[in-house]
Amino acid sequence: MTQLPTATALYDIPGPQTRKRHLLYGIVSTVVILALVGWIIYLLFDTDQFTAEKWRPFQYKGIQELLLRGLGNTLKAFAYAAVLSLALGAVLAVGRLSVHRAVRWISTLLVEFFRAMPVLVMIFFIFVALKVQALPALVAGLTLYNGSVLAEVFRTGINSVDRGQREAAYALGMRKTQVTTFVLAPQAVRAMLPTIISQLVVALKDTSLGYLITYEEFLHAGKLIASNLDYDLPFIPVVMVISPIYIGMCMLLSWFATWVARRQRRNPRTEAVGVAPAESGKLLPGGQ
Amino acid sequence: MDVLTDNFSLYGKGFLGTVELTVYSSALALALGFLMASFRVAPVGSLRVLGTVWVTVLRNTPLTLLFFAVLLGLPRFGLVLPFQLFAVLALGCYTSAFICEVLRSGINTVPTGQGEAARSLGMTFGQTLSEVVLPQAFRSVIPPVGSTLIALAKNSAIAGAFSVTELLGTYRTLNELGYSIIWTFIWIAVGYLIITLTISALFNVMEKRWGVAR
Amino acid sequence: MLRTNSDRTGRRSTVLALCLLLAVLAAACGKEGSPPVKGPKAEALPVYQVDKGFELPESATWRKAERRGHLIVGAKEDQPYLGEKDPASGVYSGFDIEIARMMAASLGFEPKTIRFRTIASANRETALQNGQIDYYVGTYTINDMRKKLVGFAGPYYLAGQGLLVRTDENDIKGPQDLAGRTVCSAAGTTPYQRIAEEYPKAVLVAYDTYSVCVDNLLTYQVDAVTTDDAILLGFAAKAPDEMKVVGKSFSEEPYGIGVQRSDNALRFALDDALEANEKNGNWKKAFEATLGLSGVPAPTPPPIDRYPAN
Numbered sequence: 001m002t003q004l005p006t007a008t009a010l011y012d013i014p015g016p017q018t019r020k021r022h023l024l025y026g027i028v029s030t031v032v033i034l035a036l037v038g039w040i041i042y043l044l045f046d047t048d049q050f051t052a053e054k055w056r057p058f059q060y061k062g063i064q065e066l067l068l069r070g071l072g073n074t075l076k077a078f079a080y081a082a083v084l085s086l087a088l089g090a091v092l093a094v095g096r097l098s099v100h101r102a103v104r105w106i107s108t109l110l111v112e113f114f115r116a117m118p119v120l121v122m123i124f125f126i127f128v129a130l131k132v133q134a135l136p137a138l139v140a141g142l143t144l145y146n147g148s149v150l151a152e153v154f155r156t157g158i159n160s161v162d163r164g165q166r167e168a169a170y171a172l173g174m175r176k177t178q179v180t181t182f183v184l185a186p187q188a189v190r191a192m193l194p195t196i197i198s199q200l201v202v203a204l205k206d207t208s209l210g211y212l213i214t215y216e217e218f219l220h221a222g223k224l225i226a227s228n229l230d231y232d233l234p235f236i237p238v239v240m241v242i243s244p245i246y247i248g249m250c251m252l253l254s255w256f257a258t259w260v261a262r263r264q265r266r267n268p269r270t271e272a273v274g275v276a277p278a279e280s281g282k283l284l285p286g287g288q
Numbered sequence: 289m290d291v292l293t294d295n296f297s298l299y300g301k302g303f304l305g306t307v308e309l310t311v312y313s314s315a316l317a318l319a320l321g322f323l324m325a326s327f328r329v330a331p332v333g334s335l336r337v338l339g340t341v342w343v344t345v346l347r348n349t350p351l352t353l354l355f356f357a358v359l360l361g362l363p364r365f366g367l368v369l370p371f372q373l374f375a376v377l378a379l380g381c382y383t384s385a386f387i388c389e390v391l392r393s394g395i396n397t398v399p400t401g402q403g404e405a406a407r408s409l410g411m412t413f414g415q416t417l418s419e420v421v422l423p424q425a426f427r428s429v430i431p432p433v434g435s436t437l438i439a440l441a442k443n444s445a446i447a448g449a450f451s452v453t454e455l456l457g458t459y460r461t462l463n464e465l466g467y468s469i470i471w472t473f474i475w476i477a478v479g480y481l482i483i484t485l486t487i488s489a490l491f492n493v494m495e496k497r498w499g500v501a502r
Numbered sequence: 503m504l505r506t507n508s509d510r511t512g513r514r515s516t517v518l519a520l521c522l523l524l525a526v527l528a529a530a531c532g533k534e535g536s537p538p539v540k541g542p543k544a545e546a547l548p549v550y551q552v553d554k555g556f557e558l559p560e561s562a563t564w565r566k567a568e569r570r571g572h573l574i575v576g577a578k579e580d581q582p583y584l585g586e587k588d589p590a591s592g593v594y595s596g597f598d599i600e601i602a603r604m605m606a607a608s609l610g611f612e613p614k615t616i617r618f619r620t621i622a623s624a625n626r627e628t629a630l631q632n633g634q635i636d637y638y639v640g641t642y643t644i645n646d647m648r649k650k651l652v653g654f655a656g657p658y659y660l661a662g663q664g665l666l667v668r669t670d671e672n673d674i675k676g677p678q679d680l681a682g683r684t685v686c687s688a689a690g691t692t693p694y695q696r697i698a699e700e701y702p703k704a705v706l707v708a709y710d711t712y713s714v715c716v717d718n719l720l721t722y723q724v725d726a727v728t729t730d731d732a733i734l735l736g737f738a739a740k741a742p743d744e745m746k747v748v749g750k751s752f753s754e755e756p757y758g759i760g761v762q763r764s765d766n767a768l769r770f771a772l773d774d775a776l777e778a779n780e781k782n783g784n785w786k787k788a789f790e791a792t793l794g795l796s797g798v799p800a801p802t803p804p805p806i807d808r809y810p811a812n
Binding site for chain 3: 359360368449451453457460462463
């Protein structure tokens with residue numbers, strides 16, 4: 001971690017004096033950061049966040065089962081949303097690439113609309129106005145949004161396949177459907193896999209929106225414990241328990257996306273198409 | 289239809305709440321994101337670690353969880369602030385991680401030769417940065433910063449689900465008053481579209497003015 | 503190069519997170535049962551006589567429940583001493599829950615077999631209309647707008663809007679003292695709108711649930727919480743050293759049992775059951791074992807409003 005970032009336009013390779021100065025900066029900033037961390041830990045102790053009473057609930061099987069049940073519900077919502085958005089994304093992408101103008105327009109309209117709406121507004125609309133149960137409402141909202149984003153990802157992927165591939169396939173006498181399913185889609189999916197997985201991270205993160213429509217997911221379980229007056233309102237302990245798990249799950253998936261990206265880039269099957277990096281704004285819910 | 293005309297002030301308040309929240313959080317996100325981006329490219333190891341941890345953790349945190357932690361966790365430290373400030377804090381910090389990454393990749397798109405050329409002309413570090421590197425980086429980050437801020441405006445709806453100071457939050461009051469829930473939501477949707485389209489138009493103008501075709 | 507750097511940190515933190523996850527899973531072999539909670543004492547609660555021979559064939563809801571073998575009742579889960587779900591054991595308790603049990607016994611069902619279901623306020627009408635629940639007991643205020651959607655048995659309790667403050671608060675004695683102070687309520691509810699209209703000088707804060715409001719009260723984010731006094735009494739009974747309910751109630755909120763609008767037979771049967779339980783002392787006993795723990799004596803139950811079938 002301590003070696004310099006090379007290959008930026010910002011610095012020259014440091015000389016001995018600069019290196020000494022950087023070392024000094026390093027020590028000062030480390031001290032400042034450690035002091036900040038220490039202050040936070042002091043605050044935690046000062047406000048009695050580590051008292052036995054606040055952590056006692058976690059010892060009990062009932063509470064652990066509640067949390068695990070919540071986690072299970074989160075993963076369940078994620079699994080449904082992931083599968084359905086992949087399906088919807090494929091359908092909408094095919095629609096946008098269709099030769100029929102009407103189909104193309106309708107698909108474009110749907111994709112643009114659902115990408116422009118806050119996903120939470122859609123979830124609330126489905127839940128409150130259409131009076132759907134919490135889990136289907138959450139899954140439907142996530143599917144509409146992530147499916148639309150994935151449609152764009154698929155479309156970009158298919159369009160980014162080398163022109164020669166398409167031309168060669170047509171020259172062999174394949175029909176449009178065959179070209180798309182046997183030649184373009186396999187290469188596009190392989191190239192877009194990192195982006196697709198990154199988009200699934202967004203879906204995983206957004207399952208926590210279920211908390212706001214009383215779906216009994218992980219955060220909801222945490223809130224039940226945290227807001228209980230009998231357990232001395234252990235908000236901070238609950239946050240300390242559930243956030244590493246949430247963040248860990250998302251990181252695992254993001255890391256998987258980067259790993260896939262690296263692998264696919266070396267894969268000879270992606271020669272005719274540029275592999276997208278599993279990077280930046282793609283992880284942002286609502287980012288386009 | 290009369291949902292809008294009857295409750296114009298309520299909608300207006302919610303709309304302004306969303307705009308306010310978006311503006312303040314954007315300011316915080318841009319400032320923090322800039323700071324963290326400079327940390328991430330700094331020649332000092334510990335600052336780079338701080339920047340990396342900040343970005344990695346926040347990018348992988350569900351925003352609802354962050355709201356939950358900030359809204360209900362921070363008061364445990366004896367911090368007394370109005371709800372809006374907590375919301376700005378949560379939204380701003382969250383988005384700053386994404387802004388940071390956008391800015392960093394913007395700096396990385398500037399070819400190394402540009403900096404080397406500037407230095408060989410005898411420019412100081414400050415000059416290199418402000419006259420050569422940042423102007424070029426700025427041009428290439430306009431569109432991604434724009435879409436990040438659009439995402440921020442959309443994410444502000446989460447604040448509305450926790451409280452009423454925001455556009456989405458107005459649905460509760462209107463629902464209780466017995467108005468048609470479908471129309472209530474249609475006007476809420478229109479409100480969000482106005483905000484996101486405005487941001488998008490703003491950044492399009494900026495890109496036309498300063499952007500580079502690459 | 504930069505990317506490799508962040509990748510490596512990413513992987514290291516992933517490993518760290520994994521270890522934490524494993525640690526939590528490994529710890530999932532804790533003490534049996536659930537953490538101790540304050541709640542109504544089991545021995546203080548009345549025992550309801552099950553009316554074994556009860557028949558109500560003209561009610562579709564009752565017939566369905568009879569075939570199923572048990573009742574499904576909608577309730578709240580975050581209102582102490584009214585409708586509260588123990589997070590660990592999943593057991594519901596409180597005054598509303600006692601009313602639900604009382605009703606079950608009178609309808610010929612063993613109270614123990616009731617399946618409670620948490621239904622968010624926004625979904626109560628739908629849950630009843632779709633038949634997801636047989637009836638709903640959970641601080642459900644009877645009003646004309648709701649009567650167009652569902653039927654109401656009762657009222658079984660007359661609540662009114664009140665104020666909950668910290669025990670060290672001496673300046674707030676009623677809504678008239680709220681000028682310049684922050685008051686918390688649930689977003690969009692009637693109590694919220696009443697304060698906004700009648701006491702515009704109060705600074706209003708709104709959250710999605712009352713438990714967040716109470717939390718804000720204890721961390722000095724707000725100075726008072728306002729809603730129906732029954733709900734506030736339940737919170738005060740949980741932490742009597744920290745919170746108290748002040749002032750006379752300044753509205754009337756009759757609580758009813760929600761049923762499907764078309765099922766008048768069930769509604770009248772529940773009205774009868776309420777009347778019987780109010781007469782035989784069960785109602786009073788249930789109140790004393792739950793909300794009564796806040797120190798409030800049991801009131802006289804409101805008269806039943808047996809409005810005609812529609």
